[in-house]
Amino acid sequence: MIKNENIYVTKTFLPPQEEYNNILKRVWETKWLTNRGELVLELESKLKKHLRVSNVLATSNGTVPLQIALKLLGKGGEIITTPFSYIATxxxxxxxxxKPVFVDIHPEYLTIDETKIEAAITSNTTAILATHVFGNPCAVDEIENIAQKYNLKVIYDAAHCFGVQFKGQSIFNYGNISTCSFHATKLFHTGEGGALFCNDKELEQKAFYTHNFGHKGTLDFYGLGINAKMNELQAAMGLSVLPYMDSILTERKKIIDFYNDNLNFSNLRKIKIRDNTAWNYSYYPVIFDSEEVLLRVEKTLNANNIFPRRYFYPSLNTIQFIKGANMPISESIASRILCLPLFVGLSKNNLVETVTIINKN
Structure with a gap:
């Protein structure tokens, strides 16, 4: 008996290899592999146009922009944040x-509950670091009002948010700094990579030199910095993936429409997308009535070579080296949420099988 191909929660979109190779030829011609070569500059320029943002700083991965933002804005203080995110946050x-100070999440949007933020603010609070979960925006206007009231900075972990629009503009335009991941599992990717977005010119300049060892030219320095630069090989991948974004979104929307139309929601529910959001179909999480049901469904799916992901799990406040306060909503959601397979090329048969198994449990 021939074993069926394993179906994972995602599969990296790869453009035609010839197109990637054609862009790579320019690297061989210039002999310039890193230190902000022409491909990185071109990618940043095209991303600005595609995303409708004023600036993009391409980075080597999606975590270093968060570190840069915290270095510049956190000032060693308390950071109000969400327990429902990836560990990198x-x-x-x-x-x-x-110091992370957790605030529980909204039970439907799954983003940080903005109504609970003020109670967590102390004299040591310096910033709010919130995650737009699965591309679903936080309550950005309310968070901005709180930040202004208490003179706090706002950083958004927008790792899942490539292409998301909120109230008619890019979600990356909100906050003092927003960050994104271009990891191979993401909607848009550069193999490994990320970006930092900032509308304040002075802060943008600080972020720029910080991501390049603090350099001011070749022989002088503005200040402390690290190496967060994207290289030309990563940029080449991004340049070859970017032209396919419309078709990628179209295919992903078809899959999500199938899930929406065929799953039995009497015993599970899906994330609520915030009003005024142009979503990017980045993930398809479902929330079961109990962890017991989730584990039973997951076991049956795995037995049929289908491997969804418990994402995000566990709730970050429960991790041993973090040891945060109890967050009942986040802990409950984290124990019951499962992201279903969603990628370009996922077949109708695979979708039918996945839905059938879930509906029977």
Whole structure:
């Protein structure tokens, strides 16, 4: 008996290899592989146009922009953040010698509950670091009002948000700094990579030199910096993927429409997308009535070579080296949420099989 191909929660979109190779030829011609070569500059320029933003700083991965933002804005203080995110969000806070202070999440939007933020603010609070979960925007207007009231900075982990629009503009335009991941599993990718977005010119300049060792020319320095630069090979991948974004979104929307039309929602529910959002179809999470049901469904799916992901799990406040306060909503959601397969090329048969298994449980 021939074993069926494993179906994972995602599969990296790869453009035609010839198109990638044609862009790579320019690297061989220039002999310029890193230090902001012409491909990185071209990618930043095209991303600005595609995303309708005023600036893009391409980086080597999606975590270093968070670290840069925290280095510049966190100032070693308390950072109000969400327990429902990938580990990188909280790890970056701790790595930059700041203290994460968790605030529980909204049970439907799954983003940080803006109504609980003020109660967590102390004299040591310096910033709010919130995650737009699965491309679903936080309550950005309310968070901005709180930040202004208490003189706090706002950083958004927008790792899932490539192409998301909120109230008619890019979600990357909100906050003092927004960051994005271009990891191979993301909607748009450069293999490994990321970006930092900032509308304040002075802060943008600080972020720029910070991502390049602090350089001011070749022999002088503005200040402290690290190496967060994207290289030309990464940029080449991004340049070859970017022309396919419309078709990628179209295919992903078809899959999500199938899930929406065929799943039985009497015993599970989906994330609520915030009003005024042009969503990017980045993930398809479903929330079961209990962890027991989730585990039973997951086991059956795995037995049929279908491998969804418990994402985000566990709730970050429960991780041993973090040891945050109890966050009942986040802990409950994290124990019951499962992201279903969603990628270009996912077949109708695979979708039918996935839905059938879930509906039977």
């Amino acid at each position: 909280t790890s970056a806070i701790i790595w930059e010698n700041c």
